[in-house]
Amino acid sequence: MNPFLLVVPVSLLMITVELFVAHRRGVQVYRLKDSITSLNIGATSQFVITLGAFISVSMYTLILEKFGAFVWDTANPLTWVLALVLYDFFYYWVHRTGHEVNFFWASHVIHHSSEEFNLSTAMRQSATGFYFKWVFYIPLALLGFPLKVFLAVGFIDLVYQIWVHTRLVGRLGFLEWFLVTPSNHRVHHGQNEYCLDKNYGGIFSVWDRLFGTYADERESEPVVYGVRKPLHSWNPIWGNVNHYVLIWRAVRSTPGWRNKLMCIFAGPSWQPSGATPLPEFVPAQFERFDTPAPAWMLWLGLITCAFGMLVLSYYLAVQKNLGTGPSLAIATGALLFYFVVGLLWQSPRVQKAAHV
Helix, strand or coil, X not given: XXXXXXXXXXXHHHHHHHHHHHHHHCCCCCCHHHHXXXXXHHHHHHHHHHHHHHHHHHHHHHHHHHHCCCCCCCCCHHHHHHHHHHHHHHHHHHHHHHHHCHHHHHHHHHHHCCCCCCCCHHHCXXXXXXXXXXXXXXXXXXXXXXXXXXXXXXXXXXXXCCCCCCCCCCXXXXXXXXXXCHHHHHHHCECCHHHCCCCCCCCECHHHHHHCCCCCCCCCCCCCECCCCCCCCCCHHHHHHHHHHXXXXXXXXXXXXXXXXXXXXXXCCCCCCXXXXXXXXXXXXXXXXXXXXXXXXXXXXXXXXXXXXXXXXXXXXXXXXXXXXXXXXXXXXXXXHHXXXXXXXXXXXXXXXXXX
């Protein structure tokens, strides 16, 4: 059984619990349009990744069979512990590269595009990262860790990161020193100056402390969530390709081959010399993106989101028995569905109706 088939209901249950606790505390941590978009982005990524994962699995298997150096006893718990620690170490570099190289940031930015921070934000996973992430895990294949160990620890690393996307859990004392927690992960999702390019770990925060990328949450300066170049869209498909389009436009408009390459491979904030400096970010002046929507549109959003989750659950359950053609057909149909839903959310007619 595809383990992600369990992630869907468990994640929805966790979101429900978070909503209940937030209501009891009298705090608002969810906005409907933002949360539905997060869930739709998560579903979109799964429809694509189940096909894209073929690249990662195929390359890992090929390298393992030809160059794997050691044979590991999978009955020994230490094999799994070591594999998990090493996986998280390489994940740190995957994640860091995804922030510090613009072309890879184009894949990862979708995860940071929400201007809220809650368990639904954890669902905002990229649909395009499969093309490069597998390269960072080649050392695990060279060390000879079996494919099932690689897949299992990768799943554990990913699932662990769900619960740290919450504002309802405060600092956790000494655990902050070596684990990724809600507090230090809130920093990672911030636009504040002290938050940028910090706290890349998946499970362990020790990598950030070792390599100088750790920052504590500051009570004196609440985290402002989101990115400096806001998405300003509820469309999950546009969210996945938006930054690639920005890079393409920058490459076309920037003179000189060196500068064009820098648009792709430098950091996301890089600008050619002489360019107009970016405006200073003032946390207190930040306004979250929102669009008006009539009540019927909100209900339609909920219904289409639930429908999409049901289709995704069916797809995950039967995908391994489908051929390439049917899998591509279902995935393509799902992407078209989410694209149309995203267009509806921001249709001028819908927004005009909301003001009537």
